Amino acid sequence: MRPVELAFQLIELLSLHQPVGVSELARLAGIPKSTVQRSLMALHKTGWIELADADRPVWSLSMRALVASGRANYEHSVLRGIAIPVMEELRRESEETVHLTYRFERSLVLLERLDGIKPVRYFFPYGAVSPLHATSSGRAILSMMPQDELDAYLSQPLDAVTSLTVVDPEIVRSELAEARERGYAVTFGGNRSDVHAVGAAIVDRHAQPFAAISISAPAERLDASLAERYGPLVADAARRVTLGVTSQPHFH
Known part of the structure; x- marks a missing residue:
């Protein structure tokens, strides 16, 4: 060869x-x-x-x-440019790792990452791909999907990434309804058993979710009470990025 x-x-x-x-x-x-x-x-x-x-x-x-592969096309470049300053603020407030991801079919792809400043943190490489239902960002996107798209997603088998990944479609549906109501989603070990995360969806001008922002941290550091504190911060960050991208004339 x-x-x-x-x-x-x-x-x-x-x-x-x-x-x-x-x-x-x-x-x-x-x-x-x-x-x-x-x-x-x-x-x-x-x-x-x-x-x-x-x-x-x-x-x-x-x-x-x-x-070079085309993953970071014009819209992804615009998204990164708008999101990074917001992500930097989120990192300063939480001191944890902040991720920017986008949807690709039934998966989530990592587009940008700002590493946390605390000594113990977890590394997800650029381009890492995860099932939507296994991550907080993916669940945030699912929670904002039109009903027919969500039904289609849940009608197919849900892979268990870890022993903590929720794969029962009815439980997932119920948890997504809660996420939609509060404006953010939380996962405890769904994509990596020792990592907890809080994510919120970014939507386009048609209110369709296509990307998300999240905070991720070691399980022992990000418990349910801290997730409740981070949730509104992440939701506000996603809202600000949404306002930024939807104001761009050539952004879908």
Whole structure:
């Protein structure tokens, strides 16, 4: 396999399995570990991938790769530009990690991340994909969906990402109704068992949810009472971003 072909294959595998190590990539690609290692070093040197964890050698796509792949199109660029100052305020108030995500079919994709300033925090790589029902941001989006879209989503099997992911469609429906009423959604270990999160949806000019903002923190630090305090802050942040994007003339 030529180096360019291998590089594209590894980028595709990274997009599906990130964060992932050299051994696993070699197994998935069916090629020697040493060959994969050389290609990864070249991709890292040119800025297409980055180390996803300071404590272990696993890789993820960089923002440069996401831009080149078309994930960060015009609307995503506008969204990021409007959201980042709001996210910075939210991080200052909470001192926790703040995520900006957008919907892609039945999933949520991480577009931007501002890491928290507290010593223990969790890392989700750019481009990370999660089921909507497993995350606070995804649930916030689901709670704002038209009824027919929500019915269609819940009519299909809901994957359990962790042992704490709620997959009973009727329970999910009930919890989404509560989220819609209060303006934000909460998950306790749904996408990662040791992470709790609070998220709120960003909607377009037609009131359709397409993105979300969330605060994520270790489970021992973000309990139910703190989630209630963060909820209105996240909901207000999402409202401000919504006002910003809907004021753009070429934004859907």
